[in-house]
Amino acid sequence: MTSINDINFKGKKVLIRVDFNVPLDKNKQITDDSRIVESLPTIKKLIADGGKVIMMAHFGRPKQGGFEEDYSLKPIVGYVEKMLGKKVAFTQKLLFDNEVLDMINSLQDGDVMLLENIRFYPQETKGDVDFAEKIAALGDCYINDAFAASHRNHVSTCTLAHFFPNHRYFGYLMEHEVTNLQRLMRNAGRPFTSVIGGAKISSKINILESLIDKSDNILIGGGMVFTFLKAQQKTIGSSLCEDDCIEEAKRIMEKAKAKNVSLLLPVDVVIADRFANDANRKTVSADDIPSDWMGMDIGEKTSALYQDVIMKSQTILWNGPMGVFEMDNFATGTKNVALAVADATDKGAFSTIGGGDSVAAIHLFNLGERVSYVSTGGGAMLEYIEQGTLPGIDAILK
Numbered sequence: 001m002t003s004i005n006d007i008n009f010k011g012k013k014v015l016i017r018v019d020f021n022v023p024l025d026k027n028k029q030i031t032d033d034s035r036i037v038e039s040l041p042t043i044k045k046l047i048a049d050g051g052k053v054i055m056m057a058h059f060g061r062p063k064q065g066g067f068e069e070d071y072s073l074k075p076i077v078g079y080v081e082k083m084l085g086k087k088v089a090f091t092q093k094l095l096f097d098n099e100v101l102d103m104i105n106s107l108q109d110g111d112v113m114l115l116e117n118i119r120f121y122p123q124e125t126k127g128d129v130d131f132a133e134k135i136a137a138l139g140d141c142y143i144n145d146a147f148a149a150s151h152r153n154h155v156s157t158c159t160l161a162h163f164f165p166n167h168r169y170f171g172y173l174m175e176h177e178v179t180n181l182q183r184l185m186r187n188a189g190r191p192f193t194s195v196i197g198g199a200k201i202s203s204k205i206n207i208l209e210s211l212i213d214k215s216d217n218i219l220i221g222g223g224m225v226f227t228f229l230k231a232q233q234k235t236i237g238s239s240l241c242e243d244d245c246i247e248e249a250k251r252i253m254e255k256a257k258a259k260n261v262s263l264l265l266p267v268d269v270v271i272a273d274r275f276a277n278d279a280n281r282k283t284v285s286a287d288d289i290p291s292d293w294m295g296m297d298i299g300e301k302t303s304a305l306y307q308d309v310i311m312k313s314q315t316i317l318w319n320g321p322m323g324v325f326e327m328d329n330f331a332t333g334t335k336n337v338a339l340a341v342a343d344a345t346d347k348g349a350f351s352t353i354g355g356g357d358s359v360a361a362i363h364l365f366n367l368g369e370r371v372s373y374v375s376t377g378g379g380a381m382l383e384y385i386e387q388g389t390l391p392g393i394d395a396i397l398k
């Protein structure tokens with residue numbers, strides 16, 4: 001595998017897939033720039049070499065029937081320019097319009113341009129080969145640095161790579177993600193503890209299944225707890241529950257037991273009489289939730305139990321908050337787990353955090369520097385763990 005470190009891109013037209021799919025507030029201001037920041041080292045290397053940098057990115061989920069102002073990458077351009085200290089050529093015109101082609105042709109060595117949202121084209125998500133061939137004709141080589149989009153079998157993440165059999169590379173961000181995830185999956189020290197939270201069990205069933213094969217301990221938190229508790233015939237009041245997943249929850253608990261994996265559920269929970277930060281709240285045993293009250297966070301005893309398991313682990317994977325951490329009064333469990341992950345890392349454990357909300361949580365508590373590795377991918381990271389690779393990774397390697 002050739003690293004971009006071994007290549008000088010001077011004079012080359014480099015098609016690079018980046019992930020600029022950052023969250024914006026209602027004034028179109030970026031609220032979390034980490035994906036842009038993580039892309040910078042590769043872009044800067046290409047500029048320093050004197051490459052002609054043609055960036056492709058997506059933004060949100062447009063209908064794919066052409067241009068839509070709400071999903072334009074325009075609000076991102078100024079920010080990327082500021083971060084690079086350099087002009088980024090951009091037009092809202094669609095690919096293959098003469099204006100775009102003229103822009104590409106007039107790129108000088110070290111210049112950068114950004115193509116408009118690649119998902120404005122229905123061919124992108126279909127992996128359309130003819131479309132890929134037309135884009136490939138615009139460049140001399142291809143780099144994928146969009147880990148968070150690499151679980152998609154799309155033109156810009158996969159199909160394009162096939163047109164550059166000898167000139168396709170991972171960018172630094174991809175290299176970093178793949179190296180760390182390979183370490184997590186192939187050379188993990190034991191005990192291996194997975195901490196899985198978040199709202200719904202339905203979105204995490206596959207990952208829970210595959211983590212049973214890899215972990216020694218699985219600690220469950222978040223809204224999905226209550227589907228598990230209901231599967232154990234416990235009363236859960238008005239807590240979040242997915243009734244159609246109860247059988248799955250039972251099966252997961254049975255599989256864990258059969259494989260000797262310790263799957264832990266909260267022993268106590270913080271409950272509220274409304275879904276609001278200023279609701280009345282109290283901590284009760286996990287089998288004693290009154291009707292009309294809902295579980296909002298793991299309780300203190302559970303935090304202590306989970307902290308103890310985490311502190312004894314050599315490898316920790318964390319995805320999904322332990323409670324409704326966006327509300328101060330229900331953020332304690334998530335914070336306790338985050339602190340334990342940071343403390344275990346100080347003691348020598350290898351810790352990986354992925355998934356939008358757990359990453360947001362670790363930054364909220366200012367612990368980002370105290371974990372081994374924060375992945376830029378949520379869905380992509382989970383799929384890598386399930387499959388051991390991703391379509392966008394295979395497209396470069398195979």
Ligand code: AMP
Nearest residue numbers: 198199200222223295296320323324357
């Ligand atoms: P996910 O995107 O599936 O990782 O879920 C993250 C969301 O789960 C966050 O917005 C949390 O507020 C939410 N969440 C965590 N615990 C609970 C709970 N007990 N009840 C309802 N929502 C929760």
